Amino acid sequence: MSYGHRRKQYRGADEYDNDRRREVYDTPEQKLRKSIINLGEVDPVQELPRLAKQIREQVPLSVPAISEGFRIGVTEQPFKIPFYAALLRLLYDPDPDTPDQSSSTDASPLGRQILEDYWKGFQAFLDKLAWREIRLCIHFFAHLTVAKLISPDSMFEVLKAFTAVLEEFGASHGRAMKAAQCAAEGLMMSGSAIKQDPATDVSQIIDAISSYIDSVTVSKTLVQPIVRLYGESPLVEHADELLDSALAALKVLNESDFAQTADNIPQPYADFPALPDEPFDLPSILVPPEVIELDGLTTDTGEDAQVKKEEWPQYFVRLFDADITPDPTTPVGYALRSGILDLIDIFEVNRKECARLLLEFPKWQLPGTFKPRPGAPPQEPLPGKDWQLESTIIEAALGSVFLLPESAHKPVYYIALITELCKLSPTTVGPAVGKSIRKLYSFLADGLDVEVAHRFADWFSVHMSNFGFQWVWREWVPDISLSIGHPKRAFMRRAIEFEIRLSYYDRILKTLPEPMQAADAYVMPEEGPGPDYEYDDPAKPYYEAAQSVLNLMRGRTKAEDVVSHLDSLKNTLSETADGDVNVNAVLRSIAVQSLLNIGSRSFSHFLNAIERYLPLLRNLASGSIASNTGGSNVEARMDILDAVSSFWKRSKNMVVIVFDKLMQYQIVDPTDVVAWTFTHGGVHPAAGEKTTFNAFQWDVLKGALDKANGRVMIARRKVTALRKEEDDNAARVKASDSATASMEVDAEAKPAVMPAAESPALSTALKAFTTLTREQKAALSRTLDGFVSYLAAEDRLSSLAGDVITEKAWQNRANWDQPEWNTWETWCWYRHFSRTYSPYLRNYVNTLADAALTKVSSSSADPAADLFRKTWNIATGQEV
Structure with a gap:
């Protein structure tokens, strides 16, 4: 025993020695850079003089290393920017330990040297169009302007360079929005210094931002989280647009000559004495244009087929009153929300660190901005402030989740972040989450966008799964009396469906009050999720045939x-079946359901079964059971999709998964799935009633369109790569011929070399691209055609589709029944389709308009036709 113990000790000592040999030590420059980045771990104000002294004592002094520390700190820890400005101001002062500095070979203060080197890094960000880093550097420059280290007129000219982007012809909204943010936020922080300079006029910046906002008013109607289908400029309730908020805050500050800035933003350098040196003049800048890569592949518009993600105005949902969370249209509210959003964005790579920093956010703000946390020393609240930190954080995080048409990061990141916040401070964050859920639930009846409601149900179910599915469902029991199509009832069904996927049917059933467990409540499905093999009962027809297969x-x-x-x-069946029975359809159903039954044990079983019987599936899709001609038959493919839907009717997510695999193996086309979505996909849980369009249909439709678009994107990249390879090869051959010719003294003139024909690989890739592009266009056209038939076809004009979109009808929504709510939901899904796939719709605007919109009578004054055309025009960038 003793020997074994000594042996164990010896191995431990050996491993310890190895670890020491592998240990890497930081250089002095790296240590100093870390000290700058870690500023404020205890108290930033007290640490500033010590850190300034440490920087001066570095031997040898490395200005680039110090500047790099500032750049990292500013762009990755923006809440420290005011204190980094104060640190740089201290580095302008003479070194107190060096009394006589007149003989120094470099008369420039250390702080100025750092600022000059920092500018080089900012120029690199500008050249790469790293917008977040650019904007945070502008924040830093703005604080330095107030600290009198940068001249106000040069700062003003830099901000004007960003407003020049707003006047560019054809500038994308994303580019203009980011440039406007840089100009607006920089002016908010430095306006008090800029406005004192008689050579500047801040109204130029404010007017430029205001003019741009007015020019994009129409596009806002498609991305508002609270939907109003009527009116030209519907009132937006419970939501704030990003640039609108910035402009409102700017105007408030301008009216007071930016006197409120010091009351809203920390300025630890404010009491420092003025410097005798001239301030630093920021060099003039020009914001580089966007880089657009052209691949020479054209669409029916004659333009290059490069698809660029469309960027829309950003609306953030407001969940709380201004006495609980700051109003983002005020200067302090905008600054706080912007700071929280930057933290959430930057620390996406580490949600735990992000949660910790968010809860420490008040440390970097003016004392009294937020209510003190339990156990913390009491603080004197600032007038008009004293907000709840946790509610402010949750409101900003959920506002990011519900951005339309999609959030900046995957929703799962925000969901995980909120979970981490709850774990760090359950007593304070938990109530904020509960209030948010109740508020969002109340918005469902007030027009909450269907995609936002979809994400809300997703977040709700995942959050409940992380905390034992504990929710007071009894609060919502009275809503069971609402119409079966009411958004609140749809939310309950969707949330329960998601919860069951994350747990077990019986467990979720026990969490619900008894009224919600009843079958006629349509909250819980009648059975748990799982396969439903139609031919498993001996009493049903075709049992023997199905068992043999x-x-x-x-x-x-x-x-x-x-x-x-x-x-x-x-x-055999043809001889015994009735005359109205489609034997081929029956056999397809038997074969597909039997195959799915084999693969229903697990996902790996399903994939193995699909791959083993690919020839069988292709034969079924060809339209002839015994023929293997490789033909195509739409009816056969519809039968295959119907069989999948029937088999997995109790597990809607499996329908989406199987459809995706059938498209991946090219058993069915995306256009087939789109057609199935509009003709077979909308079955309501209540008595099997047919609806117009619902969330399940959207999941299926989105999978099909994403598949079609993804294939085109891959094919385009392959063509581009092959063309580049051919061009490079041709260039090398030409260079080699030129070198050879130059070596021939008496060489005769040779005719120009004709361009070589396309390689077989490129020709094949181009054919594939053409085919996939045709398929993509067909899928989009079929989708548009489906929505036309639901909402704006001539035989439905002046019907329900038009009646639910008037203001009078919306005010009377308390009396709506299932048909009205289903139609309203269909309108919202059409809006979401238009904004989500706007870049692809623009590529085929002419063809799609001819194929589908001609069905909408151009001379009709019906509100349904008008709204359909207006939504289409906004999505495709045409005149409304």
């Missing part, structure tokens, strides 16, 4: 033999 597949019989067996079954 199933046994063959269980025995891993070759696909060809299964096809032969189906052929014999076809002859």
Whole structure:
């Protein structure tokens, strides 16, 4: 025993020695850089003089290393920017430990040297159009302007350079929005110094931002989280647009000559004595243009087929009153929300660190801005402030989750972040989350966008799964009496469906009050999720035939033999079946459901079964059970999709997954899935009633369109890569010929070399791209055609589709029944389709308009036709 113990100790000592040998030590420059980045771990104000002294004592003094520390700190820890400005101001002062500095070879203060080197880093950010880093550097320069280290007129000219972007012809909204943010936020922080300079006029910046906002008013109607289908400029309630908030805050500050800035933003350098030196003049800048890569592939518009993600105005949902969370249209409210959003964005790579920093956010703000946390020393609240930190954080995080048409990061990041916040401070964050859920639930009846409601149900279910599915469902029991199509009832069904996916049917059932467990409440499904093999009951028709096919597949019989067996079954059933029975459809259903039954045990079983019987599936999709001609038949493919939907009718997510695999293996096309979505996909849980369009149909539709668009993108990249390879090869051959010719003294003039023909690989890639582009266009056209038939076809004009979009109808929504709510939901999904796939719709605007919109009577004054055309025009960038 003692020997074994000594042996264990020896191994431990050996490993310790190895670890020491592998240890890497930081250089003095790295240590100093870390000290700058870690400023304020205890008290930033007290640490400033010590850190300034440490920087001066570095030997040898490395200005680039110090500047790099500032750049990292400013762009990755923006809440420290005021204190970094104060640190740089201290570095302008003479070194107190060096009394006589007149003989120094470099008369420039250390702080100025750092600022000059910092500017070089900012120029690099500008050249790369790293917008977040650019904007945070502007914040830093703005604080330095107030600290009198940068001249106000040069800062003003830099801000004007960003407003010049707003006047560029054809500038994307994303580019203009980011440039406007830089100008607006820089002016908010430095306006008090700029406005004192008689050579500047801040109204130029404010007017430029205001003019741009007025020019994009129409596009805002498609991304408002609270939907109003009526009116030209519907009032936006419970939401604030990003640039609108910035402009409102700027105007408030300008009216007071920016006197409120010091009351809203920390300025630890404010009491420092003025410097005798001239301030630093920022060099003039020019914001580089966007880089657009052209691949030479054209669409029906004659333009290059490069698809660029469309960027829309950003609306953030407001969940609380101004006495609980700051109003983002005020200077302090905008600054606080911007700071929180920057933290959430920057620390996406580490949600735990992000949660910790968010809860420490008051440390970097003026004392009294937020209510003190439990156990913290009491603080004197600032007038008009004293907000709840946790509610402010949750409101900003959920506002980011619900951005339309999509959030900046995956929703799962925000969901995980909120979970981490709850774990760090359950007593304070938990109530804020509960209030947010109740507020969002109340918005469902006031027009909450269907995509926002979809994400809300997703977040709600995942959050409940992390905390034992504990929710007071009894609060919502009275809402069971609402119409079956009411958004609140749809939310409850959707949330429960998601919860069951994350847990077990019986467990979720026990969390609900008894009224919600009843079958006629349509909250819980009647059965748990799982497969539903139609031919598993001996009493049902075709049981024997289905069992024979199933046994063959269980025995891993070759696909060809299964096809032969189906052929014999076809002859047998044709002799006994009634005249109105489609034997081919029955056999397709038997074959597909049997195959799915084999693969229902797990996802790996499903993939193995699909891959083993690909020849069988292709034969079924060809339209002839026994023929293997490789043909195509729309009816056959619809039967396959119907069989999948029937088998997994109790697990809607599996329908989406199987459809995706069938498209991946090219058993069905995306256009087939789109067509199925509009003709077979909308079955309501209440008595199997057919609806117009619902969330499940959107999931199926989105999967099909994403598949079609993704294939085109991959094909385009392949063509571009092959063309580049051919161009490079041709350039090398030409260079080699030129070198050879130059070496021939008496060489005769040779005719120019004709361009070589396209390589077989490129020709094949171009054909594939053409085919996939045609498929993409067909899928988009079929989608548009489906929405036209639901909402704006001539035979439906002046009907329900038009009645629910008037202001009078919306005010009377308390009396709506299932048809009205279903139609309203369909309108909202059409809006979401238009804004989500706007870049692709613009590529085919002419063809799609001819194919579908001609069905909407151009001379009709029906509100449904007008709204349909208006939504289409906004999404495709045409005149409304």
